[in-house]
Amino acid sequence: MTESRAKAETSGSGYVTKGQGYDRDTTYITERITSSGEGANEWPVQPGRYRLIAARACPWANRAIIVRRLLGLEPVISLGMPGPTHDARSWTFDLDPGGVDPVLGYERLQQAYFARFHDYPRGITVPAMVDVPTGAVVTNDFAQMTLDFSTEWKQYHREGAPDLFPEHLRGEMEPVMKRIYTEINNGVYRCGFAGSQDAYDAAYERLFTALDWVDERLRTQRYLMGDSITEADVRLFTTLVRFDPVYHGHFKCNRQKLSEFGALWGYARDLFQTPGFGDTVDFVQIKRHYYIVHADVNPSQIVPQGPDLANWLSEHHREELGGRPFGAGTAPGPVAAGEEVPLGHGA
The missing domain is CATH 3.40.30.10 (Glutaredoxin)
Structure with missing residues (x-):
């Protein structure tokens, strides 16, 4: 690896070319x-x-x-x-x-x-x-x-499992999920691993343009595709739940915190409080990963104490928009034994 190229890895991997932007390696084992x-x-x-x-x-x-x-x-x-x-x-x-x-x-x-x-x-x-x-x-x-x-x-599937990829919505879901991936899921990484000021500025604008888009979309409907949770919501949620603890500061995505958005913040809390979402989130592990592994971004490897995450459990009032989180299905039961988030690691 040359000095002009540094590898940045989290769950996936990519490269930062000096003076340029972050390119994610999207070559996977596609079997x-x-x-x-x-x-x-x-x-x-x-x-x-x-x-x-x-x-x-x-x-x-x-x-x-x-x-x-x-x-x-x-x-x-x-x-x-x-x-x-x-x-x-x-x-x-x-x-x-x-x-x-x-x-x-x-x-x-x-x-x-x-x-x-x-x-x-x-x-x-x-x-x-x-x-x-x-x-x-x-x-x-x-x-x-x-x-x-x-x-x-x-x-x-369990009895009552939701349809997360409904056939009649796939044509509309696919462009929504593509934009979420390119502009938001990967957008935070383009900000965090930008190789120049110009690359960062462009990534920052793209990210917040997309966040404003989903915030507006969610003002009049409870979930991204309407009245029930789909795969699209799962894909957006995993970036949102990491936004204030990591991306806002560590990746310089700091125009505003997630908690300072209107509809988007209520939507994220609604999902977090839904069985299957927040009960899979380990904030301690999330912060340890980013702040320790990304030593090029955080050379001290000091993990910050904040932010206070109790607000994830505050009332969101999204139920006023109607809808049924699991559609015609039901919520999942208790977390499987041995898979619980350790006490004190959640909100």
Whole structure:
């Protein structure tokens, strides 16, 4: 790696070229787990065969954890959770006894990638689906992964699971989700890892233009696609919940805090207080990840004490807009044993 290029990794990876902007590496392992498992580069849906590796700190992995919980896939897809920090090599299972994932027997997620691809050359990213019998990674394509949870694993959804990717809305959802990804999910990273003032200024304008757009969209409807939660809401939420604790200061996204928006702040609290969302969020791990791992942005690696997060539990009044969070379905039950957010790590 040359001096003019620095690698910035969180759940995904990308590069900052000196004097320019941040480019995310979007080359993933695009194989899929499908109900038939018969197509090229497809693996068959089988209960108990796959393990989702997803760090709570990571927004892309948090997305997979939320969708798995909302759909009730815990009994058929196990969950392995690395700790909030990693080194240049890989995410590590330092939260597990002995620092070893109890199912895979690995100390590092890197081992699952190498079990499939010797000397895998790209970032070792979460979320990742791992084939338990072979210990080999199947896919790390986070965007497709959650859509497949909704469509390909449908026969294993819990009774009352919501339809997060309704067929009649897909044509409208896809451009909304694309804009959320390019301008907001990835937009905060373009600000935080900008390689020049001009690159930062452009990223900042793009980010807040998009945040103003969703704020306006949410003034008259409870969720992004109307009256019920969809995949689009999950994708936006994981960035919003990290905004004030991390992105506002650490990534210089500081025109205003999330808590200073109108509709967007109420919307974020509404989701946070909905089963399946806030009960997957670990603010301690989130802050430790960003402030410790990104030593180029935060050389001291000091993790800030604030902000006060109790306001996430304040009244939001979004129910006045009507709607049913789970559509014709129901809320998920209690968090699965062993998957609870540690006491004191939430709002």
